[in-house]
Amino acid sequence: MNPLLESLINFVYPSRCRYCGENIYPSDGHYICQLCWQEVEFIEKPFCDTCGQPLDPLAALPDVIPSCDKCAERQNDRGSWYFRRARSAVVYKSVAARAFQLLKYYDKPVMAEPLANLMLRVFQKFFEATEYDYMTLVPLHKWRRWKRGYNQVELLGGRLSKTTGIPMKPDLVVKTANTPPQVGLSRRERQRNVQGHFDITDKSTVSDARILLIDDVFTTGSTVSEVSRILLRKGKAKYVDAFTLLRVVMGSDDIDIA
DSSP states (O other): OOHHHHHHHHHHSOEEOTTTOOEEOGGGOSSSOHHHHTTOOBOOSSEETTTOOBOOTTSSOOSEESOOHHHHHHHHHHOSOSSSEEEEEEESSHHHHHHHHHHHHSSOGGGHHHHHHHHHHHHHHHOOGGGOSEEEEOOOOHHHHHHHSSOHHHHHHHHHHHHHOOOBOTTSEEEOSOOOOSTTOOHHHHHHHHTTOEEESOHHHHTTOEEEEEEEEESSSHHHHHHHHHHHHTTOOSEEEEEEEEEOOOOOSOOOOO
């Protein structure tokens, strides 16, 4: 479209921010205005060094503790996590949640870039690129990917890989069953829903590799832990760390989100 004509259309019929409803202009980007983006809540210390769970900033705690109540719950249910450590960029709430929903559920792949930029803003706080041989993804089942048209995690990971220089290997793990969505499932139901439904595609690449696993949302940790298990047990990876865009910090097992 002619830039002059596009500017005229935007002036006469401005788009609305999908979060606050105010006018949004080309300089704001897509769907979310700049003022709303400023509401994003990044994960800050103190947090758990193992699973990345944010801790009460008013409690008398060090910046990082070795494990937390979430880790203890995991230990009681199914043993330890399989990833070495997990981190998330922002809290799943308000504008970050809305932007993610546009990407995942409303066919707005253009939202991947600003969301990946949130991850990049904190990457060096959590990781060193030299710690990893490859970056890989939590996969979608092929039919779900076909239905959606893209894997939102692959869009996020592609930008992370390009910027950090960690080589992307998107197909190291495949999902072998089209399981029900995790939305609305309790912690134990989520664990059962993902167990045994992933497999390795290239054992020679995974063997002894240091891997950074990318996913969109850390809710109970069941998915990233199960994919880490496959990479370690079947692929013989050296270690796996996990990095997600969003972190759910609610206390309930019954979380009706992604």
